[in-house]
Amino acid sequence: MTRQWLKRQIISYLPVFFLLTFVLLTVMFLSIAQLSKNAVVSANGVFARHVQQVVDYNLKTTERLVLNAVLYNEKLKQYFSADDKEDKYYWKYEISNELAKLKVSNSMIDSIYLYRISDESVLTENMLTPLVNFGDQAFIQEMVSSLPKAQKWSNARLYQEIKHAETSNKVVTFASRVTPPSGELGVIVVNVKVKAIEQLVNEMSSSSDVSYANLIGADDRNIYDPQNTGDGKQLHQFISTYTGWELHTGIKNNTLYQFGSWVYYVFFGIGIAVLLLGTLWIIYTARSNYKPIQSILGRITSLSSKPSSLFQDQSVDEFKFIEGAFEDLFERVTEYEKEQEEGLISKKRHMLKDLTDGSLILQEEEWKKEMSSLRLSSEFTNMCIAIVEVDRYAEFGQSYSNRDQYLLKFIINSVLKEIADQYQIEMWAEWLESHRLCILFLTQTDLEQSDNNISVICNRMVDWVQKNLEFSITLGVSQCYADSAQIYHLYEQAQMALNYKSVKGNNQVINYAHMNEIQQGEAYKLFHYLRSLSYYFRMGEDRWKDEFEIFFQQVLEGMYAKSEVYYLINDLINHLYREVMELSDEFQANWKRDILPRMNNILKGMETVEETKFQMLDVLLYAEQLFLELRNTRKHHALMQNVRIYIEEQYSNPDLSLKHLEDEFGMNGKYLSFLFREEIGVKFVDYLSQVRLENAKVLLTERQLSVQDTASQVGYTNSMTFIRGFKKYFGMTPGDYRKM
Incomplete structure (x- = not known):
């Protein structure tokens, strides 16, 4: 028996199979191409909004920093409202120093100056000058005349502090009248470096090789010269309600974008042609093989959970198309959930940083709402903050690669969570600094029990790290409060506790409550030890060693904070330097070349008083032996x-x-x-x-x-x-x- 019918069936359906396969591939390619194109546009839109939010946030932060300083800093307020004091030069120096501190506190700030209307004088962090001699005179006059109507931030402009200076800085400027009651007496002007804004935007752009961003001022000129736009295509344009600037974003490679569109349309045309050809072939084949084809289409229709009008066209394999669409949809949903999880981690870290530095204070209802959005527990009776500091962090950074450091920090987080869970205590931990882990404990017990449990958790953590890892940690622990609005106070307490690490030592838990009860010594009472120690050392008398021991013992017993210990050790180095400079040139040369750099390095890497004491003693004993050899070579x-x-x-x-x-x-x-x-x-x-x-x-x-x-x-x-x-x-x- 021959199988002519089977062969004929195979031969008749092979062309249809190939045509349908080609159509499916073409449609899938077109769908992916269009989805990719849409994804590029959507991602660029998200990128544009993010850039705008980051730029506005940084400028708002700068604005709040300066306005808060004028509102609460009495020295700045007195400059506008009070007459010149008797010691006006020192007074104005103090005000300039305050401006310099403001500038240092925000790296984006180029300069800050105050303009007093009453005498038309300008005070910067560098000088006090009449307005007519000030390099930015024209801007001040324009701002004074139009300030109530002017936009908050100016367009990009050139700023000179001194008229006819050879150099000038490109800045954007925020100018505001001083807040009441001295609101009509002057203007505060803060200049932000355009370079800082450009760097901020470029850092966000550099993370993606696809998108670019450019800022345009209200004068339709670029805030900064755009870079790396190539033959880019603009996709989005936003206007900031805060600055009034326009943000243009798009993709850098417009050629690739246009090529993708061209390929899309070519394949779309080919697909339509193939689809028509397949339809004609199916109609021809169906005339002779109607029943088998009808049976197959019936089965496909019965297996489809979502019928489509495409089933009316006998040339389309609808089931495979839907299956491919679902696979693509599943991949996109998985990617979206991953992005959401990563965004949540970042949001948690920034939220805790804002809470601890006091820039965000949450009342009870706000606390519950925010904790819910972060998927954290909002219920607590008492809360406490502990700061974990990695001891000798410089050595830690040299001993481990970045990957190992991240792994070790993750281990510390995990072990802490495991220990806290044993006491039914919720914890929220984030590495706010490279060497410090901030932990917010939320307890459901009374104050005494909360203090005891947290103390046990912290001590167990210190012991675990000492036994299982090759480094140690020190914890500063605050008191327990029952108010979420006090988080930044708790963080300050934990920081203050860690300040006593230099005298208490490493590898332990330092409680703020205990340190607050200790009577602190007065640093000035140790100055006579410095003077006698340095004098006896210069004279080559062994009594300097006794004075050295007494001095460091007094430092330990005085329970001084790290900043005071640093000041005392630095003063010791200065006293010794002054005494040695009284000796002959060869002593001075040896001190400057060999001894002083070693002492400064010890001070720079100071961890605890005990370690610093032994390190300084070794250096001084070496210097003593060196000086003795020099003295013995002298004839008299x-x-x-x-x-x-x-x-x-x-x-x-x-x-x-x-x-x-x-x-x-x-x-x-x-x-x-x-x-x-x-x-x-x-x-x-x-x-x-x-x-x-x-x-x-x-x-x-x-x-x-x-x-x-x-x-x-x-x-x-x-x-x-x-x-x-x-x-x-x-x-x-x-x-x-x-x-x-």
């Missing part, structure tokens, strides 16, 4: 040391003078004075006065002698000379010193 070193010892023993002799030393040591007085200055680093007369006054200080403290008797005991024949010298050396009279 031993003789001058004998002279110094003789002065310290005979200081009470009122006849002690260069003539006396000349007779005692058999050397010309002038030459002896020269050698003494070279070796000891101070003139004979000054050293004698110093020894006498130091011993007078001891007598005033330990014995109840009169000032005249004290002067006589240390070699002064005239009590007035003694009083003047004492006040010049110690900054107070002998009587005042005794009262201390």
